[in-house]
Amino acid sequence: MVLISFGIIAMIVLNVMSNASPSFSKLGRIGYLVGFVLIVLGVISSCFVQITAGSVGVQSLFGKIQGKVLTEGLNVVNPIMSVIKFDVKTxxxxxxxxxxxxxxxxxxxxxxxxxxxxxxxxxxxxxxxxxxxxxxxxxxxxxxxxxxxxxxxxxxxxxxxxxxxxxxxxxxxxxxxxxxxxxxxxxxxxxxxxxxxxxxxxxxxxxxPQSVKAAIESKINAEQESQKMRFVLDKERQEADRKRVEAQGISDYQRILTSTLTDKLLQYEKIKAQKELAGSPNAKIIIMDGKNTPMIMTGN
CATH class of the missing domain: 3.30.479.30 (Band 7 domain)
Incomplete structure (x- = not known):
């Protein structure tokens, strides 16, 4: 439309000048030619509209919206149509x-x-x-x-x-x-x-509101403290179970040991220990009555 406007203006101005002075008559004919060329170029350029990527064009003819949508790329349109571009990207x-x-x-x-x-x-x-x-x-x-x-x-x-x-x-x-x-x-x-x-x-x-935020934070802190206490209690409970099992094991060991230590076995172990002491070169044996165990004294 700009070229068409320039063409029309050029034709009018040069026509006025040629009428005002005969010396401008030749210039007027050239002006007509230039104006005509500009108008033709303007009409041709108005027939093509480029729509960029991510946009569409909506055509309007004297205020009436046309239903056809112009897609991206080069489109051929009526030169007297106006095109409004719409962004269809996000x-x-x-x-x-x-x-x-x-x-x-x-x-x-x-x-x-x-x-x-x-x-x-x-x-x-x-x-x-x-x-x-x-x-x-x-x-x-x-x-x-x-x-x-x-x-x-x-x-x-x-x-x-x-x-x-x-x-x-x-x-x-x-x-x-x-x-x-x-x-x-x-x-x-x-x-x-x-x-x-x-x-x-x-x-x-x-x-x-700040009061609600404070209440929520207090509740969250209470829940975290409760979880912490549950963790501590679980840990203490597990430790108590461990000690209970350990004590039961010791008790079972002592019971089994007690049941296997007979008088004869104890007497045998005592004699065995005395025999090892008697073999020592520094040991002295004191013989006592049969009711007591012989006393073994060691010295340098």
Missing amino acids: QNYTMSAVHDEGDQSGDDAIRVLSADGLEVVLDLTVLYRVTSDKAPTILRTIGEDYTQVVVRPIVRTKIRDLAANYDAVALYSSKREEFQQRLFTAVDKEFSKRGFSLEQVLIRNLNL
């Missing part, structure tokens, strides 16, 4: 309490009330993309600013609706995955109706 929309981290400046976290009436603050990222063949419908019914018209309000509304079914502590701990999955299902249903494909809903952070 996009993310973040709502965060951290300044300038989300798509809007300032604190943009989602504040919801849980089933037990506590305020829960969530940071969230939504990954989605425009469905290629739905781009004309999106442009016709929603417009190009679909993040503010559809994505943001739907996500925030669904989070508030679902969070009301959970206690704050459950959202923070045991029910977090379930909540995230139910949120994905609810948002995906609404997105599909409007020509968007939801890929992921990511709960990046979930903050509870």
